[in-house]
Amino acid sequence: MSTELSGSTALVTGGTSGIGRATAIALAGLGAHVVLSGRDAGRGAEVVSAIREAGGKADFVAADLTDAASAKALADRAREVGGHVDVLVNNAGIFPTGPTASLTEADFDRVYTTNVKVPFFLVAELAPEMAARGHGAIVNVSTMVATRGMTGMALYGSSKASVELLTKAWAAEFGPSGVRVNAVSPGPTRTEGTAVFGDGLDELASAGPAGRVAAPSEIAAAIAFLVADKASFIQGAILPVDGGRLAV
Template sequence: MSDSTDLAGRTALVTGATAGIGRAVALKLADRGAEVVVHGRDPLRGSEVVDEIAARGGRARFVVADLANADEVVRLAENAGQVDILVNNAGIYVFTSTPETSAESFDRHVAINTRAPFLLVGALAPAMAKRGYGAVVNVTSTAATTVAPVGAAYGASKAAVELLTRSWATEFGASGVRVNGVSPGPVRTAGTEQMLGESVEVLGQANIRGRVGEPDEIADVVLFLVDGRSSYVNGTVVVANGGERSSLPG
């Protein structure tokens, strides 16, 4: 490519792209010239993102799939076609204690947050490797590395993705496919505000920046990890959490 930030001629699949971080990622990828496959479960919201991308001069199409269903994940990969950039962003989070987390809830966390990225990489990365080019970015969470008295199922599902990120970087890196992750701290989205209410702002005050993140800030990290500026970055999870405060006095 003539410009390391130019993604013209590339196709990107972004899961969970109808809202929040995923939507911000889809818009930025399209602005850089990529054709974006917008994934989600709601056709109305999906069409809104596609229309917004088109209004900005980009190209996109929507594919619906329930990532809790393994067969639909496989069909999503088939319907996406040739993919050069895969952003595994979709995820669910329920912050309950272990006794209050049902087997169904645990399985759903693993299915959507861990198994779906696993199946998509398994379906799409080999073709990337054959072409000698590809970029995968997994959106994880600081819950993968920070312990808390609630949300163990969510944290475990994201910790697994961080291990998979390093494994896939080793498995496909020699063939030209880079696999990295971004681990956001609290981010202001409709989903987090619905789940946590005003607690989102309180969580943001705990970091050095003293605020929650915005979807565009995480999307910019994703953009860096898929374009030529990060050509020497592979198997890394970039933490974007505003900076942790020191636990030492003072």
């Protein structure tokens, strides 16, 4: 196990499955004390157990992230468990698809609350403390459809486009105080959440140079890179991790 992030605490939202789970494991492998959040306590306990059995340090915090108050409550719990938060990975997100006219106002509010409002208020709560300490790293998880118009992806894609602009704005705001803010933009990735797309996921991935779907660990590796000191001169970047899908 590496000690690159030893002494630091990392909060990973949506850390019980998919990219979040892989990220929690990757950051724990670098020596971070990982606090992972999610709604399923059983899955959370499984991730924590896997990390601890490998010699890492992790805790699960149950959180249903529905508004600014729930974001603040999660930040408070993460501080209680980890003492302070040095790394924030805004991974929790939802991605309903469908024609614009088929989506309701409730769908709109739910997507923007989970994908934009909650990350905004987590950063508002935690980034100033990182800045006061003179160091920190934030990674937001976006998507290739934030910059590529695709049928059925208007609502989800637009929410993540907001996240990408926030990433750049936060880099400008907090970077001078030592807090690096970046984002990863995954392409088609095989997770529990994307299983509903079936063969469509493979078809989307086949158009890229890599010609295949990513594993969650491949996205997590990019997040871990951006968090670590080796990425010390990278700020406000949106790193595509999409098998080259945006190149064609």
